[in-house]
Amino acid sequence: MILVTGGAGFIGANFVLDWLAQGDEPVLNLDKLTYAGNRENLASLDGDARHTFVHGDIGDSALVADLLARHQPRAVINFAAESHVDRSIHGPEAFIQTNVVGTLRLLEAVRAYWGGLNADAQAAFRFLHVSTDEVYGSLAPTDPAFTEDHVFEPNSPYSASKAASDHLVRAWHHTYGLPVLTTNCSNNYGPYHFPEKLIPLMIVNALAGKPLPIYGDGQQVRDWLYVKDHCSAIRRVLEAGRVGETYNVGGWNEKPNLDIVHTVCGLLDELRPRADGQSYSGQITYVKDRPGHDRRYAIDARKLERELGWKPAETFDTGIRKTVQWYLANPEWVAHVQSGAYRDWVQTQYAGASA
Numbered sequence: 001m002i003l004v005t006g007g008a009g010f011i012g013a014n015f016v017l018d019w020l021a022q023g024d025e026p027v028l029n030l031d032k033l034t035y036a037g038n039r040e041n042l043a044s045l046d047g048d049a050r051h052t053f054v055h056g057d058i059g060d061s062a063l064v065a066d067l068l069a070r071h072q073p074r075a076v077i078n079f080a081a082e083s084h085v086d087r088s089i090h091g092p093e094a095f096i097q098t099n100v101v102g103t104l105r106l107l108e109a110v111r112a113y114w115g116g117l118n119a120d121a122q123a124a125f126r127f128l129h130v131s132t133d134e135v136y137g138s139l140a141p142t143d144p145a146f147t148e149d150h151v152f153e154p155n156s157p158y159s160a161s162k163a164a165s166d167h168l169v170r171a172w173h174h175t176y177g178l179p180v181l182t183t184n185c186s187n188n189y190g191p192y193h194f195p196e197k198l199i200p201l202m203i204v205n206a207l208a209g210k211p212l213p214i215y216g217d218g219q220q221v222r223d224w225l226y227v228k229d230h231c232s233a234i235r236r237v238l239e240a241g242r243v244g245e246t247y248n249v250g251g252w253n254e255k256p257n258l259d260i261v262h263t264v265c266g267l268l269d270e271l272r273p274r275a276d277g278q279s280y281s282g283q284i285t286y287v288k289d290r291p292g293h294d295r296r297y298a299i300d301a302r303k304l305e306r307e308l309g310w311k312p313a314e315t316f317d318t319g320i321r322k323t324v325q326w327y328l329a330n331p332e333w334v335a336h337v338q339s340g341a342y343r344d345w346v347q348t349q350y351a352g353a354s355a
């Protein structure tokens, strides 16, 4: 079996669902159920004996040690993290606690467990750390895309905490020989994406008749990857990645934020036209920029393609259409995640944010 951490969040839940759709190897899923964790993402696995959910913290060393000893996983895939840049600006502490201290404690528990395995099991074991392109910092318009050799220049509390965790993972391999793999992926989008992030926020705000808040001039560039392509990359790296290596994951889909929002509006105009016949793009509103806002990310994923033969299955056009369709088909999921805590966050981030 495999141990997945953070498997009730956006990417983790997609990963668990895809894993069990493609095979029968059981998943032990450890998740703290922060505001971003949602058991509803895994509702289709209710009663499925291949999935065991444990409510807990990766920083709880005793709990993790007990889970490892009892379930004897052959791999750990670490998705658990605080993941939202804007929240890290309002309150960095939780990011250090989970992304740095939590990863440290998880690594230590895994190292102790791994050290007690027999030689064959030790050789087969993998610790796969899921990280982000944001550790590399920000690119100028004509810079080449990030390769795995790019310097680390994290600019936000979130990316600094992820960079720290990447360094810990690297050191645990170099110093202790723990068989680790790290993936650094670009921006994901798709089903179960929490509507604090750009694409789902724009979809739910558009449908609710609310403003579509664009930070600054909206010309910041992100490199978008459909979440299921990220999941297939992680499976491939787990299967065949070289121990100690990092792999960049991306789909060569660089787009300015404003283009993304116009694309979302265009799809909604087609699939769920506004009652007044106007375009949703009329709801676009420019608001104050994010402090320290990274201008451009772009991932060079050629190492993953060259060494492991991975390629994304979706183009941006196919992936974004599926995503908008998913949100239109799942209004209950959307309503449930917009709890009191979500409304508090929207108030904190957007009230009085006009440009």
Ligand code: NAD
Residues within 6 Å of the ligand: 005, 006, 007, 008, 009, 010, 011, 012, 030, 031, 032, 033, 034, 035, 036, 037, 038, 056, 057, 058, 059, 078, 079, 080, 081, 082, 083, 084, 098, 102, 130, 131, 132, 133, 162, 184, 185, 186, 187, 188, 189, 194
């Ligand atoms: P998310 O915020 O949607 O989900 C994070 C999950 O981790 C939640 O279920 C949460 O409850 C859980 N969690 C948080 N703290 C925990 C703790 N201390 N112990 C156990 N569980 C805890 O995040 P996501 O977007 O699914 O991202 C998953 C991972 O992928 C993160 O490590 C993130 O840095 C990385 N990543 C995300 C993207 C992206 O575009 N979303 C891109 C590249 C990398």
Ligand code: DAU
Residues within 6 Å of the ligand: 083, 084, 085, 086, 131, 132, 133, 134, 185, 186, 187, 188, 196, 197, 198, 199, 201, 213, 214, 215, 216, 218, 220, 221, 222, 257, 290, 297
């Ligand atoms: O690059 C990978 C990273 O992508 C992941 O590591 C992070 O976990 C994930 O949250 C994401 O970070 P971003 O900051 O790029 O994503 P976000 O959806 O928050 O913002 C995308 C862009 O849209 C960014 O330039 C900020 C802008 N934006 C965002 C929001 C929420 C707006 O203009 N308005 C908004 O309301």
